[in-house]
Every structure is written in C-alpha cells, then in structure tokens.
Amino acid sequence: MKYLRLFLCLxxxxxxxxxxxxxxxxxxxxxxxxxxxxxxxxxxVVSEDGSSVxxxxxxxxxxxxxxxxxxxxxxxxxxxxxxxxKWNAGALxxxxxxxxxxxxxxxxxxxxxxxxxxxxxxxxxxGCGSEENVHMVYTxxxxxxxxxxxxxVVSQDSTGNVAFKFK
Amino acid sequence: xxxxxxxxxxxLALATGVAFADPIPAxxxxxxxxxxxxxxxxxxxxxLRGGRGGFIDIGYTYTPSSEQLQLKSQYGVHNGYAFRHxxxxxxxxxxxxxxxxxxxxxxxxxxxxxxxxxxFPHYGDxxxxxxxxxxxxxYTNSKYDATVALGLQHQNLEKAGWRAYPHESDSLLxxxxxxxxxxxxFQGSFxxxxxxxxxxxxxxxxxxxxxxxxxxxxxxxxxxxxxxxxRKTGDDDDNFxxxxxxxxxxxxxxxxxxxxxxxxxGFRSAAxxxxxxxxxxxxxEASCLRRHERSGAKDxxxxxxxxxxxxxxxxxxxxxxxxxxxxxxxxxxxFKFNIGSTPDGKFFGRGAPxxxxxxxxxxxxxxxxxxxxxxxxxMGTPTYDAQGNKILHAKGIRYEKEGAGTTSNEGGY
Numbered sequence: 001m002k003y004l005r006l007f008l009c010l011x012x013x014x015x016x017x018x019x020x021x022x023x024x025x026x027x028x029x030x031x032x033x034x035x036x037x038x039x040x041x042x043x044x045v046v047s048e049d050g051s052s053v054x055x056x057x058x059x060x061x062x063x064x065x066x067x068x069x070x071x072x073x074x075x076x077x078x079x080x081x082x083x084x085x086k087w088n089a090g091a092l093x094x095x096x097x098x099x100x101x102x103x104x105x106x107x108x109x110x111x112x113x114x115x116x117x118x119x120x121x122x123x124x125x126x127g128c129g130s131e132e133n134v135h136m137v138y139t140x141x142x143x144x145x146x147x148x149x150x151x152x153v154v155s156q157d158s159t160g161n162v163a164f165k166f167k
Numbered sequence: 168x169x170x171x172x173x174x175x176x177x178x179l180a181l182a183t184g185v186a187f188a189d190p191i192p193a194x195x196x197x198x199x200x201x202x203x204x205x206x207x208x209x210x211x212x213x214x215l216r217g218g219r220g221g222f223i224d225i226g227y228t229y230t231p232s233s234e235q236l237q238l239k240s241q242y243g244v245h246n247g248y249a250f251r252h253x254x255x256x257x258x259x260x261x262x263x264x265x266x267x268x269x270x271x272x273x274x275x276x277x278x279x280x281x282x283x284x285x286x287f288p289h290y291g292d293x294x295x296x297x298x299x300x301x302x303x304x305x306y307t308n309s310k311y312d313a314t315v316a317l318g319l320q321h322q323n324l325e326k327a328g329w330r331a332y333p334h335e336s337d338s339l340l341x342x343x344x345x346x347x348x349x350x351x352x353f354q355g356s357f358x359x360x361x362x363x364x365x366x367x368x369x370x371x372x373x374x375x376x377x378x379x380x381x382x383x384x385x386x387x388x389x390x391x392x393x394x395x396x397x398r399k400t401g402d403d404d405d406n407f408x409x410x411x412x413x414x415x416x417x418x419x420x421x422x423x424x425x426x427x428x429x430x431x432x433g434f435r436s437a438a439x440x441x442x443x444x445x446x447x448x449x450x451x452e453a454s455c456l457r458r459h460e461r462s463g464a465k466d467x468x469x470x471x472x473x474x475x476x477x478x479x480x481x482x483x484x485x486x487x488x489x490x491x492x493x494x495x496x497x498x499x500x501x502f503k504f505n506i507g508s509t510p511d512g513k514f515f516g517r518g519a520p521x522x523x524x525x526x527x528x529x530x531x532x533x534x535x536x537x538x539x540x541x542x543x544x545x546m547g548t549p550t551y552d553a554q555g556n557k558i559l560h561a562k563g564i565r566y567e568k569e570g571a572g573t574t575s576n577e578g579g580y
Contacts, residue, residue, distance in 0.1 A: 021282055021289075024233050024246075024282065026247075026282055026289060026291050045242050046242070047241035048241055048242075048243075049241070052241060052242070054242070073281065073291050073292035073293060074245075075233075075245060075246045075247075076237060076238075076243055076244045076245040076246045077243045077244045078242050079242065142243065147246070
C-alpha cells in the first residue's frame with residue numbers, strides 16, 4: 001500500500017510533463033578537442049545516403065586546440081563526419097572519382113570499418129563536367145549523443161586510424 | 168518472496184519494453200493524416216449508430232522515457248516522445264418526441280517532439296505535430312430509426328522540423344457526411360470534388376442497446392463494413408478497399424475482428440477481444456497485424472492490450488501500430504476515458520451491444536429524519552445526574568450581543 005501511493009505520486013509527478021524538462025536534455029552542447037597532428041576543418045552530421053549534410057562544429061581546430069561550444073538539437077545516435085585538411089599516417093583510403101564509375105564512399109567506409117582497415121577517406125572528384133570538384137579528407141562514424149554538455153576528443157590510434165572518445 | 172519475484176518480473180518487462188523498442192519512421196509521421204481522420208470518422212459512425220444521448224472520449228498517451236519511441240530520420244535516431252492526445256464529444260437534444268438534434272466534435276493532436284508536454288509543445292528542430300478536427304451536426308428520427316449527419320474536417324500541420332520531413336500541404340479542409348437507416352449506414356469524406364473515403368456498414372448483429380434482442384441467434388450475425396480509400400501511387404490512382412468483419416463469438420463478450428484489403432494487399436489484421444461485460448467498459452485484446460515489410464510469418468506483428476476504463480496498456484497492438492506511427496516493441500500507456508449514454512440514462516462503452524447493468528435505488532430526501540439524526544449525533548446520548556435531571560454539556564462559547572432581539576440601531580452605543 002505504501003509503495004502504491006509512492007508509485008501513484010511518481011506517476012502524477014512525471015505526468016506533469018514539464019517536469020521532464022528538468023532532467024531530459026533536448027540539445028547537445030558539443031566541444032571538440034583535436035589530439036591529432038593535423039588540422040580539423042569541422043564536424044558535420046550527414047544523412048545515411050550522404051545526400052544531406054548539417055554542419056555542427058564550424059571551427060577550424062589546430063592540433064592540440066579546442067573548438068568553441070556549439071549547441072544543436074542532436075540527441076540520439078547519428079552519423080558524424082569529421083573533416084581534416086590532410087592525413088599524415090599511411091591509413092588512408094583514396095577515392096578518385098572517374099566519371100561514369102563512381103563508388104559510393106559510404107559503402108567503402110562501411111566495409112573497411114568492419115575489417116579494421118583505415119577509416120580515413122580521401123575523396124577526389126575533379127573534371128566531372130557538371131559536378132563540382134571536390135577534395136576532401138574525412139572520416140565518418142555513428143556516435144551516440146546523450147544531450148547536455150559533451151566533450152569529444154578526436155585522436156589518432158596506434159594503427160593510424162582516427163579514434164573518437166567522449167570525455 | 169512472491170512479491171519480490173513479481174517486482175523483478177515487472178522491472179524486467181519494463182526494461183525490455185523500453186530497451187527493445189523500435190524507432191518510429193519519419194514517413195509514418197508525415198503519412199499520419201489519413202489514419203487519424205479515418206479513425207475519427209469510424210468513431211463517429213459508431214456513435215451515430217444510436218444518434219441519441221451522448222458520448223465522450225478523452226485520451227492521452229504516456230511514454231515516460233525519451234528512448235522509448237525514438238524518431239528515425241535520415242540522420243539517425245533521435246531521442247524524444249511520440250504522443251497522441253485526443254478527445255471526442257457528442258451531445259444531442261430532443262426536439263420533439265421523435266426528433267433528436269446532435270452536435271459532435273472530435274479532435275486529435277499527434278506527433279513527435281523532443282520533450283513531452285500537456286498543452287504547449289517544445290517545438291524541437293525535429294518535431295512533427297499535426298492535428299485533425301472533425302465536427303458536424305446530426306439529426307436522428309427515432310420513429311424511422313434513421314440518422315443523417317454532416318460536417319467538416321480540418322487537418323492542420325502545426326510544426327514540421329527542418330530537413331527531416333518532406334513538404335506537406337497544410338490546412339486541408341475536408342467535408343464528410345453520414346447517413347444511416349436502421350442498421351445500414353453510408354459514410355463519405357471528400358476533398359474538393361474527390362472522395363477520400365467511402366464506407367458502407369452493415370451492422371447485422373442484434374444489439375439490445377438499439378432495441379434489438381439481448382441474446383439468441385440474431386446476436387451472432389456479423390457486423391460488416393467496406394471502405395474505399397483513395398490512394399495515389401505516383402500519378403496513378405491506386406485505390407483499395409478495406410473489409411472489416413466484427414463477429415460475436417460468445418454471448419457478446421467475445422469478439423473477433425478481422426480486416427482484409429482488396430484487391431492486392433490481402434490480410435491486414437485480426438483481433439480477438441474479450442469484454443467481461445457486454446457494455447465494453449473493460450476489455451482485453453490480442454491482435455495480429457501484417458506490416459507489409461517482410462515476407463512470411465516474420466511480417467506479422469503480435470500484440471495485445473488491456474483496457475481498464477481509465478487506463479489502457481498495450482504492447483505491439485494493431486491499433487497502436489496504425490494510430491501511433493507504427494509504434495512497436497514497447498509498452499504504451501494511455502490515460503483515457505470514454506463512455507456513452509442513452510436518452511434514458513444508461514451507460515455503455517464504445518461500440519457496445521448492451522448498456523452497463525445498473526442498480527436503481529429510489530431515494531427520497533426526508534428533511535425531518537435527516538435533522539433528527541443530525542441532532543442526535545451532535546448531542547450524543549444524554550446523561551442524567553443522581554436526581555434524574557438531564558445534564559447538558561455546552562460545547563464552545565457563544566457571545567450574545569447586548570440587546571439581542573432589538574435592531575442594531577437601538578443597541579445603545
């Protein structure tokens with residue numbers, strides 16, 4: 001009986017829906033630290049098919065530096081892309097797009113990640129008529145954001161791959 | 168020991184309910200308009216089976232965890248809350264002994280937001296909130312046992328977050344009409360000059376609530392309805408017909424409810440429903456729904472629901488899959504209440520064949536008896552002293568105004 005009353009009180013409390021605003025975050029305030037030896041050009045959230053890109057961290061972060069804090073409505077699990085100006089280690093996949101035969105970078109990334117192979121991709125598209133010329137060095141991964149203040153460290157592991165760690 | 172085990176089982180059930188929930192797809196949100204409007208019209212059809220008395224329905228779904236019904240957008244999986252708030256009211260007035268004039272309004276506000284709320288949404292970047300309001304007037308003639316009703320249906324998009332949803336038309340206005348003669352009814356809803364749904368219903372089952380038999384062979388006749396839905400695939404019309412068959416299996420407390428789509432899709436859903444009383448205030452159901460996502464038996468979604476007048480628990484139920492954006496894999500709690508009343512003051516649940524059994528007691532208020540009881544209670548049992556005189560105990564202190572009995576002006580200030 002004692003527990004029933006407690007339970008009902010909790011239900012009533014939780015039902016005053018606005019209460020959840022006190023302990024549920026609807027935004028993530030993200031700060032990025034660059035522990036690699038190259039410059040990070042930014043962090044974006046990309047759609048699964050790669051067709052839609054939403055910039056999140058819009059700073060250029062030098063090695064050893066931190067970005068500013070950017071607050072966005074991303075709470076959950078999303079595909080994140082971090083762009084670099086170059087990648088020094090040997091662990092690098094190159095996609096040079098020859099017009100007509102185009103391998104989708106996502107696919108390449110997915111299969112490579114499973115094998116524990118390099119996860120940094122260099123994409124080169126040039127001279128493809130109507131399409132824009134692209135030179136981009138980036139890595140993609142699914143990250144879970146719990147909301148609130150989050151501090152993401154991007155570093156290079158012993159195999160030369162990019163490693164992500166929330167601190 | 169036993170309660171301890173029960174508690175563990177309950178926690179386990181809750182944990183699995185939350186942990187294995189599947190996110191709802193963004194497309195289901197943008198396509199939620201038709202199911203919402205159709206459910207309202209089906210409800211209205213049930214209420215207009217009588218067309219007299221009144222009906223009220225109110226409900227609020229409650230999913231306590233933000234990881235319970237996440238949103239699956241093209242970017243990934245977002246934490247938040249799917250919700251469905253709804254109400255429906257029907258009331259009628261007696262114009263003359265055979266004519267009843269009624270007004271009805273049904274409202275649903277459904278969607279997904281990153282915060283839960285009662286009235287004021289958070290409007291997050293990925294929120295999708297839309298509403299449908301159906302209202303109209305009805306006229307029922309009890310001599311011919313016929314009802315006609317017509318009205319409007321508004322569908323509004325309150326908020327659709329950037330980039331997550333395709334463009335939709337806002338502020339759509341539909342109109343609808345309903346006509347019933349005895350147990351046959353027609354219903355249609357239209358947008359401009361094209362129909363959206365057309366429905367014919369044959370309620371063959373004999374229902375005591377509407378003057379039919381309370382038991383016997385006629386209560387085992389089926390309730391059938393066929394609905395033509397307008398559907399577009401690309402530029403082509405791809406209309407389909409949904410057949411619903413409700414069948415009394417045992418004494419109007421056990422029912423089967425089957426729906427089937429013509430011409431292509433085939434079996435849609437089946438439910439076995441048990442109502443401890445034919446008035447349908449409380450119900451239990453097991454349901455099975457075909458999702459058209461996989462092949463074979465894996466495509467079937469099995470679930471159930473318990474409806475306890477003020478509270479409804481459901482897990483994977485066919486109703487929630489269709490009305491809560493394909494929600495599955497989690498427990499959904501709804502705080503709800505619905506009840507209908509007949510002109511002679513009997514009550515029943517939605518779609519019930521019989522009214523709830525009620526005891527009527529004749530009570531007349533007797534002032535004298537009431538006062539006597541009250542005085543005796545206040546006085547308690549009188550006590551007597553040694554000489555046999557009654558002793559009165561004074562309770563409280565009462566100050567009397569000087570010169571009481573005269574008017575205050577003469578009180579001598």
